[in-house]
Amino acid sequence: MTFQHPTWPGVSEPVTGADLRVLSLGAGVQSTTLALMAAHGEIGPMPDVAIFADTHWEPKAVYEHVDWLMSGNVLPFPVHRVSDLNLRDQVVDRAAQADGRYISVPFFLDAGGMGRRQCTNEAKIVPIRKEIRRLLGVPKGAHASRYRVEQWIGISTDEMQRMKDARESWMAHRWPLIEARMSRGDCLAWLEKHGYPAPPKSSCIGCPFHNDRFWRDMRRDDPASFHDAVEVDRALRRHGKSRGMRSHEYMHRSCQPLEAVDFDARTTGQQIDFLDECDGVCGT
Numbered sequence: 001m002t003f004q005h006p007t008w009p010g011v012s013e014p015v016t017g018a019d020l021r022v023l024s025l026g027a028g029v030q031s032t033t034l035a036l037m038a039a040h041g042e043i044g045p046m047p048d049v050a051i052f053a054d055t056h057w058e059p060k061a062v063y064e065h066v067d068w069l070m071s072g073n074v075l076p077f078p079v080h081r082v083s084d085l086n087l088r089d090q091v092v093d094r095a096a097q098a099d100g101r102y103i104s105v106p107f108f109l110d111a112g113g114m115g116r117r118q119c120t121n122e123a124k125i126v127p128i129r130k131e132i133r134r135l136l137g138v139p140k141g142a143h144a145s146r147y148r149v150e151q152w153i154g155i156s157t158d159e160m161q162r163m164k165d166a167r168e169s170w171m172a173h174r175w176p177l178i179e180a181r182m183s184r185g186d187c188l189a190w191l192e193k194h195g196y197p198a199p200p201k202s203s204c205i206g207c208p209f210h211n212d213r214f215w216r217d218m219r220r221d222d223p224a225s226f227h228d229a230v231e232v233d234r235a236l237r238r239h240g241k242s243r244g245m246r247s248h249e250y251m252h253r254s255c256q257p258l259e260a261v262d263f264d265a266r267t268t269g270q271q272i273d274f275l276d277e278c279d280g281v282c283g284t
């Protein structure tokens, strides 16, 4: 059985008779607000489970935040932590051409443009989908089309362009923050009003979509993560050009080594920019 949800932004609604309601937990501001608003009974029906797809490359503060959400004292539904890969290790191995495949993170190319983006799918979307199938009891290779799954995505009104339909006919995305007409700022205000600290910025340490302000703040506030990003950025070019690439890869859009970038001179005031990221599962 297949079903459709309304496609006009802001009119998603609960799936009638859903077999499973899943909150896609990126552990940033928006998805944390979603989870806590559900816990407070302000949006519903209550999710059956939240799923955090771990890339193993998030800052320590994000893992502490996930541990808090998983503690059992915060949310009335379980948080499942799933992972298919260690994205940092994959980047370093592929930069060394150890496994002969393309790097799945779309780093910047000094000949122009970016690499092909596969990381969101490999490290986030696929592991979440696998966990949903496991929870439904669908054997590997079998169709899940007899089920109806509602997946909550933490997109706020300032990122509506990231709203995308689910890829599977048996799943429907729902955007409760859009339904509630809430921006990222509204989420932060809601958290403050209810006595919750602002969640850390969630995303992979070496994500090329960080803007200059994000990099500057990381260098100042989380030097361990910044040092790690510098190490991986250097590793991108240690063995020359990556497999199949006609140019060198860089973590920063200026195509300079990360430690050489003058973030203060470049800072634009924008927040992290995932505007082209489909599915809205990174940085929320």
Ligand code: SF4
Binding pocket: 055, 105, 119, 120, 123, 124, 203, 204, 206, 207, 208, 209, 282, 283
């Ligand atoms: S946060 Fe960035 S590097 Fe990590 S999976 Fe998402 S797009 Fe890829």
